[in-house]
Amino acid sequence: MTLFWRDHRLLIIVHILQAFIVGSVLFLDPGAQGSSLIYAIFLSFLLLTGYLVYRYFVLAPYYRKLSESKSGHHDFKIEGNHPLILAHNQLLAHYYNQHQAEQHQLEIRKNKQVQFMTQWVHQMKTPVSVMNLITQNEADYHEYPALRTELKRIEKGLDLALHTARFEQFEQDFRIKSVHIQSLVQQVIQDNKRLFILKELYPKIKMNKELYVSTDPKWLLFMLDQLIVNAIKYTKDKGTHLLIESDLIGDCPTLRIVDQGVGIQAADLPMIQRPFYTGDNGRKYGESTGMGLHLVYGLCEKLNITIDIQSEVGKGTTVTLQFPKS
Incomplete structure (x- = not known):
């Protein structure tokens, strides 16, 4: 009126x-x-x-x-049926159809980019796997252990690129299953055992062996790998340990990863979920893309997992993942 x-x-x-x-x-x-x-x-x-x-x-x-x-x-x-209303509807219909056509073209281009990135990553993984086999067969050569470490870093980068490309199509690439948390944690530790040895860091496992969660095992494995590798990467003191524990808290399965690393600046904590944000540690220690934690936060939102990161500079960081009730 x-x-x-x-x-x-x-x-x-x-x-x-x-x-x-x-x-x-x-x-x-x-x-x-x-x-x-x-x-x-x-x-x-x-x-x-x-x-x-x-x-x-x-x-x-x-x-x-x-x-x-x-x-x-x-x-x-x-x-x-007023002429003004009819003209209004016709104009909106025209712009809506134009917008839909543009969205369709953008979707086609995005799918092509995802497809190209996926194919490229798989092609790059083949020579990396071959080089891994060569270095394993020639274990006596003194430079091969360092080469295997660098190859592992390349594999991690390729996995990050692959999961970043697939994240935009998450709804088409996930399956909810009953997942044994301890098995996934042990798999991540086994995959990164060379990095643990290089850093002289000891995993301390306190897991509820009967704890299962309903989630996507592939994406959860990627999330745990990102969090554990970050904990290893930013732990500079040799001989320390990385605590990984799980239990039921208030009927909700909960996983905690506690490191004794350099910690995160208080000013950086609210922004660590932003894409490409590296923060003070990323600038100081390098090797950070700023995408790992961004993907972890995004996946937690899609999988209905509550994530909480608490950190204190010089003392370490605690990451808590709380899963929905079974």
């Missing part, structure tokens, strides 16, 4: 001014009668009122929809 009066405010003002001018002219005419003047003004306002009432009822859906659009409604089609 407010929008209707705002739209017709100028028309009403002009009509009042017109009635005042015409009335003044007739009033100054000696032959004009006062009753005729009042009657003419009355008829003029009666016609204006009839016009406004007609226009309000005909265009009421239009003004109502415009008012609703400010409150978050997104269905902009308006019911009615």
